[in-house]
Amino acid sequence: MTSEQWGPAVRLLWGPPPAGPARGPKRGLTLEGIARAGIEIADAEGLGGASMQRVAAELSVTKMALYRYVPGKAELVALMVEGAMPESAQSTGGPWRERLEEWARGLLEGLRLHPWLLEATVGVRVMGPRELEWMERALAALDGCGLTGAEAMDAVVLLAGHVRGIAEQERAAGAGPGSGAAGEGPDAQLAAVLGEVMREHGERFPALGAALASAAAHGGRDQALEFGLGRILDGLELLMTRRADGD
Known part of the structure; x- marks a missing residue:
């Protein structure tokens, strides 16, 4: 989406709700309802499944009727993101x-x-x-x-x-x-995939073999989030301390 195309999304996300059709059976169609329909489709089928046509069908309206509220797919996705963010x-x-x-x-x-x-x-x-x-x-x-x-x-x-x-x-x-069960995260899955290879060729990759063995010995728990998060925050804390000390 280029800067010239941002206007419609800005109005939908930050402006007052657009006025719906004055008459007809779908006067209750709202941006929140449109976003919710798109979210449900994307949750089940992925983002590619949430087309304007598919969302319109989910809401039992025509694609042209949906365009009265949302001008295109980019704006639809913007509404979906806003609705899905906790x-x-x-x-x-x-x-x-x-x-x-x-x-x-x-x-x-x-x-x-x-x-x-x-x-x-x-x-x-x-x-x-x-x-x-x-x-x-x-x-x-x-x-x-x-x-x-x-x-x-x-x-x-x-x-x-x-x-x-x-x-x-x-x-x-x-x-x-x-x-899946606990311990079946990406690290555990990678270890399972590499297991056979390492049994045959482990001598070529001693550091990898040692790391996998250590992970297995500690239950194979996936701690990548906490480890990385801790190191990032450690670095920030070190910067703050140095700055406070005048370094």
């Missing part, structure tokens, strides 16, 4: 690390519930109130920590990138909630 709970204060840890886990849960959000939330695009509330919450946690505005923004992008990477791995491995 509401960001208001911060109750507390240490910045705890607030960002909670933020990261909440974001991952949202991506687990609606995996197609990974595809829908890339590139330069118009963001709705809920999505910006997530960014606001993370930046508020870093307020007063000694980072510049640009550094705080970069820190949030880094955290979001880590969360997205974990969600992408889970999506590819089919390891989201309800997909």
